[in-house]
Amino acid sequence: MSAEPDGPEDRLRRFATIWSRAVFPATSTSLTRPEFEELLLPLARRLSEALRARTYDAAEGRAVGAALVEAHCTEPEALSRALDCVDAYLVLYCGGDGHQEDLRARAARLQSAMAAGYAEALRQRTLAEQEAIARAALEAQGAVARALHATEARFRAVFEGAAIGIGIADLDGNILQVNGALLRMFGVTEQTMLGRCVVEWTHPEDAPQVWRLYEELVRAEREHYHTEKAFHRPDGTVLWTNLTVSLLRDADGNPQYQLALMEDTTERRLLNLRLRYEATHDALTGLPNRTLFFERLEKALAAGDGQRFGLCYLDLDGFKAINDSLGHAAGDRLLVEVADRLQSCATAPGEMVARLGGDEFVALTTGPDTESEVDDLADRIMNALVTPVRIDGRELLVRGSIGIVEGPAGERGPAEVLRSADITMYRAKSAGGNRYEVADAEADARAITRHGLTTALPAALDRGEFFIEYQPLVHLGDGTVRGAEALVRWLHPQHGVLGPDRFIPLAERTGLIVPLGRWVLEQSVRQAREWQRRHGGTGPLRVNVNLSPCQLTHPGLVQDTVEILERAGLEPDALCLEVTESALIGADDDLLKPLRRLSEMGIDIALDDFGTGYSNLANLRRLPVRVLKLDRSFTQGMQQFPADPVDLKIVEGIVSLAHSLDLAVTVEGVETGAQAEQLRVLGCDTAQGWYYARPGPPERLHELALVDATG
Amino acid sequence: MERPAWAPRSIDISMPSVARMYDYYLGGSHNFEVDREAARRAMEFVPGLPKIMQANRAFMRRAVRYAARAGITQFLDIGSGIPSFGNVHEVAREAAPGARVVYVDHDPVAVAHTQAVLEGAEDADVVAADLRKPRDVLTSPQVERLIDLNRPVALLLVAILHFVEDTDDPYGAVAELRDALAPGSVLVVSHASYEGISLPRERVEGAVDVYKDIRNPLIMRSRDEIARFFEGYDMVEPGLVPMAKWRPDTAPEDEDPYAFSGFAGVGTKA
Numbered sequence: 001m002s003a004e005p006d007g008p009e010d011r012l013r014r015f016a017t018i019w020s021r022a023v024f025p026a027t028s029t030s031l032t033r034p035e036f037e038e039l040l041l042p043l044a045r046r047l048s049e050a051l052r053a054r055t056y057d058a059a060e061g062r063a064v065g066a067a068l069v070e071a072h073c074t075e076p077e078a079l080s081r082a083l084d085c086v087d088a089y090l091v092l093y094c095g096g097d098g099h100q101e102d103l104r105a106r107a108a109r110l111q112s113a114m115a116a117g118y119a120e121a122l123r124q125r126t127l128a129e130q131e132a133i134a135r136a137a138l139e140a141q142g143a144v145a146r147a148l149h150a151t152e153a154r155f156r157a158v159f160e161g162a163a164i165g166i167g168i169a170d171l172d173g174n175i176l177q178v179n180g181a182l183l184r185m186f187g188v189t190e191q192t193m194l195g196r197c198v199v200e201w202t203h204p205e206d207a208p209q210v211w212r213l214y215e216e217l218v219r220a221e222r223e224h225y226h227t228e229k230a231f232h233r234p235d236g237t238v239l240w241t242n243l244t245v246s247l248l249r250d251a252d253g254n255p256q257y258q259l260a261l262m263e264d265t266t267e268r269r270l271l272n273l274r275l276r277y278e279a280t281h282d283a284l285t286g287l288p289n290r291t292l293f294f295e296r297l298e299k300a301l302a303a304g305d306g307q308r309f310g311l312c313y314l315d316l317d318g319f320k321a322i323n324d325s326l327g328h329a330a331g332d333r334l335l336v337e338v339a340d341r342l343q344s345c346a347t348a349p350g351e352m353v354a355r356l357g358g359d360e361f362v363a364l365t366t367g368p369d370t371e372s373e374v375d376d377l378a379d380r381i382m383n384a385l386v387t388p389v390r391i392d393g394r395e396l397l398v399r400g401s402i403g404i405v406e407g408p409a410g411e412r413g414p415a416e417v418l419r420s421a422d423i424t425m426y427r428a429k430s431a432g433g434n435r436y437e438v439a440d441a442e443a444d445a446r447a448i449t450r451h452g453l454t455t456a457l458p459a460a461l462d463r464g465e466f467f468i469e470y471q472p473l474v475h476l477g478d479g480t481v482r483g484a485e486a487l488v489r490w491l492h493p494q495h496g497v498l499g500p501d502r503f504i505p506l507a508e509r510t511g512l513i514v515p516l517g518r519w520v521l522e523q524s525v526r527q528a529r530e531w532q533r534r535h536g537g538t539g540p541l542r543v544n545v546n547l548s549p550c551q552l553t554h555p556g557l558v559q560d561t562v563e564i565l566e567r568a569g570l571e572p573d574a575l576c577l578e579v580t581e582s583a584l585i586g587a588d589d590d591l592l593k594p595l596r597r598l599s600e601m602g603i604d605i606a607l608d609d610f611g612t613g614y615s616n617l618a619n620l621r622r623l624p625v626r627v628l629k630l631d632r633s634f635t636q637g638m639q640q641f642p643a644d645p646v647d648l649k650i651v652e653g654i655v656s657l658a659h660s661l662d663l664a665v666t667v668e669g670v671e672t673g674a675q676a677e678q679l680r681v682l683g684c685d686t687a688q689g690w691y692y693a694r695p696g697p698p699e700r701l702h703e704l705a706l707v708d709a710t711g
Numbered sequence: 712m713e714r715p716a717w718a719p720r721s722i723d724i725s726m727p728s729v730a731r732m733y734d735y736y737l738g739g740s741h742n743f744e745v746d747r748e749a750a751r752r753a754m755e756f757v758p759g760l761p762k763i764m765q766a767n768r769a770f771m772r773r774a775v776r777y778a779a780r781a782g783i784t785q786f787l788d789i790g791s792g793i794p795s796f797g798n799v800h801e802v803a804r805e806a807a808p809g810a811r812v813v814y815v816d817h818d819p820v821a822v823a824h825t826q827a828v829l830e831g832a833e834d835a836d837v838v839a840a841d842l843r844k845p846r847d848v849l850t851s852p853q854v855e856r857l858i859d860l861n862r863p864v865a866l867l868l869v870a871i872l873h874f875v876e877d878t879d880d881p882y883g884a885v886a887e888l889r890d891a892l893a894p895g896s897v898l899v900v901s902h903a904s905y906e907g908i909s910l911p912r913e914r915v916e917g918a919v920d921v922y923k924d925i926r927n928p929l930i931m932r933s934r935d936e937i938a939r940f941f942e943g944y945d946m947v948e949p950g951l952v953p954m955a956k957w958r959p960d961t962a963p964e965d966e967d968p969y970a971f972s973g974f975a976g977v978g979t980k981a
Binding site for chain 2: 025027028029030031032033034035072074075125126129130132133135136137139140141143144
C-alpha cells in the first residue's frame with residue numbers, strides 16, 4: 001500500500017509498526033514481525049477511526065482487544081504493551097487535527113474498552129481451551145477404557161474358554177477368581193470355590209517341597225514354581241495336575257496376587273500307572289516280573305545297616321516234560337496255579353514273589369531277620385507245591401528245586417545275588433530236585449569259575465593258550481622209551497596251567513572238543529614225525545592221543561585223521577588213539593565203524609581206563625582194540641609191600657586174557673621201581689607213570705630216548 | 712464389568728504431558744496444572760523455553776512452506792502434540808491448496824484433542840501411534856487413506872526425536888521411515904542440543920532433569936548425532952543449523968537469542 005509521506009495513511013502505518021515492535025516480543029505467534037505488523041494494521045485503522053468518530057463506540061475498542069487474543073497475544077504483558085503503545089502514540093499518529101483534550105479522553109476510553117475486550121476474549125478462549133483439553137482427556141480415557149474393555153473381553157474369553165484351569169488368589173491364599181475349566185476339574189461350583197483358601201489344598205501325595213515353594217512365592221521370594229500336585233475332589237476321587245503358580249505384581253512391582261495354571265493329568269497319570277504296571281508285571285500270572293523284581297532286590301540290597309535279604313529261587317522240576325506232553329496251554333495253567341500258591345506264601349510286609357520267566361520264580365524277603373525267615377519261606381513254598389495241581393482232569397504232581405541266598409544288605413549287587421541263587425538252585429536240582437539248598441561261597445566260586453572257563457574256551461583256542469605235554473610210555477621188557485601220551489594243557493591268563501580234567505568236560509559240553517581235539521591230534525602227529533626224524537636209528541617213537549566220546553561220533557573223524565597223518569608224513573602205525581572204556585559201553589556198529597576203519601589203516605586203538613566201568617570182557621572181542629590201558633587203581637595196590645595178592649591176581653588174569661586176545665597191556669600210574677618190577681613179572685607190556693617221568697615238553701622225551709639209546 | 716485390578720491404567724492425567732507443556736509454553740490453555748507446574752519448573756532453569764518453542768513453530772512453518780513450494784502436498788507430522796494456532800494443516804493448506812496432512816502422536820489426550828479439532832476435515836486425520844514403531848504409522852488406515860507413499864511426502868519430525876532414547880533405536884526408526892518415502896520427499900527435523908543455547912550447561916541440565924522427573928527424558932544430542940538422522944538424504948541449504956538461521960524471513964538481529972537454540976534442517980530424498 002502506497003501512502004503519501006506523512007499523510008494520514010503513512011502515519012497510521014507508522015503507528016502499526018511501532019505497535020508491532022512493542023508487542024511482538026511478548027506474543028506467542030509463529031508469525032514474523034512484519035507479518036504480525038500486517039495483522040495489526042487493520043486493528044490500528046479501527047482504533048484510528050474510533051478515535052476520530054463523532055460518537056464513541058466502546059465495541060470497537062473491545063473488538064480490537066479481542067483481536068489481540070486472536071493473534072495469540074495471550075500473555076498479559078502483550079496487553080500491557082499494547083495499551084502503553086495506544087496511550088503514547090495513537091493520538092500522536094492518528095489524532096489528526098482534532099481537539100487534543102477530547103482525543104486523549106477518547107483514547108483513554110478506547111484503552112479501557114480494549115482491556116475489557118481482551119480480558120473477555122482471553123477468558124472465553126481459556127475456558128474454551130480448558131474445556132477442549134478436558135473433553136479430550138475424557139475422550140482419551142473413554143477410548144482407553146473401551147480398548148481395555150475389548151482387551152478385557154478377549155481376556156475374559158480366553159480365561160473362560162481355556163482348557164487349562166486358571167485361578168487367581170490373593171497372597172493370603174483366598175481364592176478370588178477361577179475359570180470354568182478349573183471348576184470342572186475339581187467338580188465344584190464357583191460359590192464353593194470362591195473364598196476358600198488354597199492352603200486347604202493339602203494332599204498326602206504332595207511332594208515335600210510343594211508348600212515350601214508356595215511360601216516362598218507368597219513372600220515374593222520367588223516369581224513362580226512348577227510342580228505335579230494332587231487335589232482331593234469332593235466326590236472322594238483324586239485330581240492330579242501339572243501346576244504352575246506365578247506371582248503377579250502391580251505396575252510398581254509390588255506383589256499382589258498369585259496366579260495358578262493347572263492342567264488335569266489324572267488320566268495321563270492313570271495311563272502311566274497302567275503302562276508302568278504292564279511293564280513291571282507278568283501278563284500270564286500277574287506276578288511282578290523280572291524288571292520289578294530287580295528294582296525291589298536292588299532296593300533291598302541298598303538298604304541300610306542291620307537290614308538283610310533272603311531270596312528263594314525256584315525252578316519247577318520236569319516242567320518241560322509237562323509242557324511237551326500236555327501242551328503249552330496246560331503248562332500255562334500250571335504256572336498260573338503255581339503263581340497263585342507262591343503268592344500266598346509271601347504275604348508279609350517286605351515279602352514279594354515274582355516270575356522271572358518260564359518256570360522260574362523268585363520269592364524275596366527283607367528285613368533284619370531274614371536269616372530265619374528265608375528258611376520258613378522256602379518251607380512254605382515246598383509245602384505249597386505238595387498238593388497236586390488238577391489240570392484237564394489230571395492230578396499233576398508239582399515239584400521244585402530252590403536255591404536260597406541270604407545275607408546282609410550292602411555287600412552284593414542284584415546280578416551277583418541272583419546268579420548265586422541260580423547256581424544253588426541247580427545244585428538242588430542235580431542233587432535230585434524237590435529240595436532246597438543254601439548258597440555257599442565255595443560252591444558258587446567253583447560254578448563261577450566253570451562258567452568263566454566255558455565262555456573263555458573258544459577264544460583260548462584262537463589265542464593259542466593250549467599246549468601239549470608228553471608222558472613217556474616205557475617198554476617193561478627192556479626199559480626203553482617207546483612213545484608218549486599227549487596230554488593237553490591250558491595256560492589260562494588268570495588261573496595258570498589247567499589240566500584236562502578242568503576243561504575237557506566243558507569243551508565236551510560246548511562242542512569245542514572237536515576243534516580242540518583236532519588241534520591236539522595235529523600237534524601230536526607232527527611231534528611224532530619230528531621225533532622220528534631225529535631218532536631215525538633207534539626205531540619209531542609212537543604217540544598216544546586221547547579221543548573224547550564227542551569226537552568218536554563226529555563224522556569227520558576218519559577223514560581228519562587221515563589228512564593229518566598224510567600232511568605230517570607219519571605212518572599210521574606210529575599213532576595210537578585212546579578211547580575210554582565207558583565211551584564204548586553199548587556201542588553199536590555205527591559207532592565202531594570209524595574205529596574199525598582207523599584200525600584197518602594201521603592205527604592202534606587203546607581202551608583207556610580199563611577196569612573202571614562195567615568191563616564187558618566178552619565185548620572185547622568185538623572191538624577193534626589192540627591195547628588195553630589198565631586203570632591206575634590196579635597199580636595203586638602194588639605200591640605197598642608186599643603187594644595186595646588179590647590185585648596181583650586180577651592183573652595177572654587181565655594180562656593173560658588180553659594176551660590171549662592178542663592185545664597188548666599198558667599200565668598207568670607206575671610210581672616205584674618195585675611196582676614196575678611186579679608188572680613186568682606179571683607180563684605187562686608197557687608202563688607210564690612218575691617212576692619214569694612226569695608229563696613234560698617234547699624235548700624231555702627226546703632226551704629220555706637218547707639216554708635209552710646210549711644206555 | 713469391573714476392570715480387573717491387575718490391568719494397568721494407561722491414561723494418567725496426573726502426570727505432566729510434554730504435548731500439553733508445549734501448549735503452555737506457547738500461551739495456550741490446553742493444559743492442566745500438573746503440566747503448567749512442570750513447565751514453570753523447567754522455565755526456572757531456562758526462562759526462554761517459550762521463545763525456543765516459538766522459534767520451533769516458526770521453523771516448522773517455514774519448512775512446510777518450503778515443502779509446499781517444492782510441490783509437496785502430503786504431510787506426515789509425527790509427534791504433532793496439541794494442535795494450536797499455525798498448525799501444519801493450516802500452513803500447508805495456505806501454501807498448497809488441497810494438501811493432505813496426517814498427524815501422529817502417542818499421547819492419547821493429544822490424539823483425542825486433534826480428533827476434535829479435525830472434526831469434519833476430509834484431508835487431515837490423526838493416528839495414535841508411536842514413532843518407535845514406524846510400521847504402525849505407515850500401515851495405519853489414516854496414512855493409507857490420505858497419503859500415497861509412491862509420491863513425495865514431507866515427513867515432519869519436529870521437536871520429537873529428542874524424546875526418543877538411544878535404547879529405543881531412533882536412528883533405526885527414522886531410517887525405516889526414510890526408506891518408505893518416495894524420491895522427492897523431504898525430512899524436516901528440529902532437535903534439542905546443548906550446542907548453541909545461550910545459557911551455562913548446568914542451567915540447561917536443570918531443565919533436562921525436569922523432563923527426566925516427569926518420565927519423559929529429554930535427550931540432548933550433538934549436531935553430528937542429529938545430522939545422522941538425515942543419512943542418505945541431501946541437505947537443503949543452509950543445512951543443519953540453529954533454528955533461527957534456517958531460511959529466516961527476517962533479519963537475525965530481530966530474533967530472540969533463544970531462537971538460536973537446538974538444530975533444524977531439511978533433507979530431500981534424491
